[in-house]
Amino acid sequence: MPPLPPGPTLLSPLGPLLLLAWTSFNIEPITLAAKYWYGSVFTLYLLPSSPVILVADRAVTHRVLVQSGAAFADRPPTNLPTAVFNGDRRTITTAAYGPLWRALRRNLTGGALHPSSLRRYAAVRADACKQQRWWGSGRPRASAPRRLPRVLQDVLRRHRRRRRGVHHRAAEGVPVVGGRVPGAWRVPAGDQAPVPAPVEAHDVAPAAAGEALRPSDTSTPDCYVDTDGGRNLTESEMVSLCSEFLSGGPDSTVTAMQWTMANLVVQREVVQAKLRAEINGIVAGEGGHVGEAHLPEMPYLKVVVLEGLRRHPPGRFMLPHAAAAAEVTIGGFSVPRHAAVNFTLGGMAMDAAVWRDPERFRPERFLPGGEGDGVDLTGRKEIKMMPFGAGRRICPGIEASLLHLEYFVASMVAAFEWREVPGEAVGLAEKLELTMVMRRQLRAIVVPCH
Numbered sequence: 001m002p003p004l005p006p007g008p009t010l011l012s013p014l015g016p017l018l019l020l021a022w023t024s025f026n027i028e029p030i031t032l033a034a035k036y037w038y039g040s041v042f043t044l045y046l047l048p049s050s051p052v053i054l055v056a057d058r059a060v061t062h063r064v065l066v067q068s069g070a071a072f073a074d075r076p077p078t079n080l081p082t083a084v085f086n087g088d089r090r091t092i093t094t095a096a097y098g099p100l101w102r103a104l105r106r107n108l109t110g111g112a113l114h115p116s117s118l119r120r121y122a123a124v125r126a127d128a129c130k131q132q133r134w135w136g137s138g139r140p141r142a143s144a145p146r147r148l149p150r151v152l153q154d155v156l157r158r159h160r161r162r163r164r165g166v167h168h169r170a171a172e173g174v175p176v177v178g179g180r181v182p183g184a185w186r187v188p189a190g191d192q193a194p195v196p197a198p199v200e201a202h203d204v205a206p207a208a209a210g211e212a213l214r215p216s217d218t219s220t221p222d223c224y225v226d227t228d229g230g231r232n233l234t235e236s237e238m239v240s241l242c243s244e245f246l247s248g249g250p251d252s253t254v255t256a257m258q259w260t261m262a263n264l265v266v267q268r269e270v271v272q273a274k275l276r277a278e279i280n281g282i283v284a285g286e287g288g289h290v291g292e293a294h295l296p297e298m299p300y301l302k303v304v305v306l307e308g309l310r311r312h313p314p315g316r317f318m319l320p321h322a323a324a325a326a327e328v329t330i331g332g333f334s335v336p337r338h339a340a341v342n343f344t345l346g347g348m349a350m351d352a353a354v355w356r357d358p359e360r361f362r363p364e365r366f367l368p369g370g371e372g373d374g375v376d377l378t379g380r381k382e383i384k385m386m387p388f389g390a391g392r393r394i395c396p397g398i399e400a401s402l403l404h405l406e407y408f409v410a411s412m413v414a415a416f417e418w419r420e421v422p423g424e425a426v427g428l429a430e431k432l433e434l435t436m437v438m439r440r441q442l443r444a445i446v447v448p449c450h
């Protein structure tokens with residue numbers, strides 16, 4: 001077999017110390033230096049026994065994730081803490097590439113995240129926007145950071161419907177433990193492709209944690225996996241699935257939204273004013289209220305959101321991938337079966353070979369004639385930026401996230417002018433938490449426009 005990709009051996013003893021010392025330790029600068037010294041495929045030993053193979057080249061990433069199909073669509077085995085929190089590889093994010101992963105993912109994309117489902121929740125989003133009206137006091141407020149996560153989580157969590165008198169409470173279709181748990185798809189046993197089939201809803205009384213689930217409603221609610229080979233999901237599996245849905249999704253979206261709003265505050269007179277002019281031109285006759293039907297008519301809004309995702313991708317790496325078979329190579333180097341393989345998603349979006357003046361927030365680069373014109377976020381043809389990943393494991397929340405970003409950014413800009421607090425310049429320094437957030441939270445004066 002060819003050797004592992006080269007990499008800094010010094011990190012082998014230092015890696016665990018760095019990780020222990022800083023839980024939010026950002027390895028991005030190390031990957032930049034490693035790329036310089038070792039080329040675009042290299043190995044980092046953040047834990048001595050677990051090499052991470054990093055790919056820092058757009059063309060190689062395209063070959064590995066898109067052209068090679070499923071070759072790198074697996075995930076590495078989970079360590080103990082991840083297994084505790086993620087139901088031992090029984091969530092979409094952690095499941096091995098295979099029938100369970102396919103079933104879980106199809107249930108999400110064909111159900112809760114299906115465009116028709118997303119459309120159905122337009123009223124919840126509109127309601128969330130109405131609740132923001134109190135922001136417009138003209139006084140400085142840390143509005144965006146405090147309210148945005150709540151607004152989005154409201155949207156994702158409080159999807160209420162009444163069917164035949166039964167009140168379902170579900171997070172875009174994900175069962176909520178402790179409330180009413182909607183039924184879901186049955187995953188057939190064996191290796192055949194899972195065929196979704198609705199099964200009954202269940203009711204978990206809040207006080208009855210641990211008790212058996214009782215069928216309570218035979219309507220067909222939004223779905224999630226309920227059974228696997230004929231068995232019910234355990235409560236801990238349900239919690240893991242709910243948590244996967246409710247934590248990563250809103251967190252990444254809110255992060256992207258805050259960065260976009262921050263840049264709109266910094267460039268109030270140019271970018272924000274241009275965006276408001278576009279929005280007003282479309283919604284002026286409707287009291288400034290943005291409806292989702294208006295969004296396709298707003299090309300500048302789209303490029304503002306794209307530039308936010310390019311300049312400040314919430315994650316700088318993907319979730320770790322792994323080879324789906326033994327004896328696989330990348331760029332002539334060996335990739336052991338269960339080794340983590342990752343991609344420098346953040347670095348690629350700042351690649352000066354593609355992006356002119358990449359540090360600058362400049363939405364115009366995505367307009368006709370610009371270097372980002374026609375960019376494909378799924379990276380099917382080529383990878384220029386990939387805030388949602390690429391290939392088989394690409395983020396299934398991509399459409400939902402773009403809708404939320406466009407709708408909320410447009411609504412916030414239509415309703416308020418966002419101004420810098422005098423004497424308090426908006427800082428664009430970063431801090432690594434679950435996602436790459438603003439080191440100093442955005443504070444802005446929001447002035448009602450209507």
Ligand code: HEM
Binds near residue numbers: 252401
């Ligand atoms: C701006 C918002 C978001 C960004 C930037 C983002 C980004 C990503 C990235 C980079 C990955 C890793 C892809 C890979 O490993 O190849 C991912 C995976 C995933 N995302 Fe998102 N995401 C966002 C929103 C959401 C939302 C709203 C949901 C669902 C409600 C979601 C659910 C998932 C799931 C389940 C996976 C795992 C996919 C798999 O392993 O097959 N994400 N996301």
